[in-house]
Amino acid sequence: xxxxxxxxxxxxxxxxxxSSGANRTHDVYSACNCRxxxxxxxxxxxxxxxxxxxxxxxASQLPVSIAN
Ligand code: FES
Numbered sequence: 001x002x003x004x005x006x007x008x009x010x011x012x013x014x015x016x017x018x019s020s021g022a023n024r025t026h027d028v029y030s031a032c033n034c035r036x037x038x039x040x041x042x043x044x045x046x047x048x049x050x051x052x053x054x055x056x057x058x059a060s061q062l063p064v065s066i067a068n
Pocket of ligand 1: 003004005006007035036037038039040041042
């Protein structure tokens, strides 16, 4: 699904950037070799960043035998 129409970025590309270490919207655009243009997608990317962080935090709270 396209998240950023201006740059043609899909949710898969954005998730990949986040799992590769992007922590801010700027990092996501940079990882995808583009930059924000109209800014309409910024809220969606922020939401994906927060979800990504929550997944990491939740995984770190799992018992070691399940998390690994
Ligand atoms: S939709 Fe992403 S910058 Fe315009």
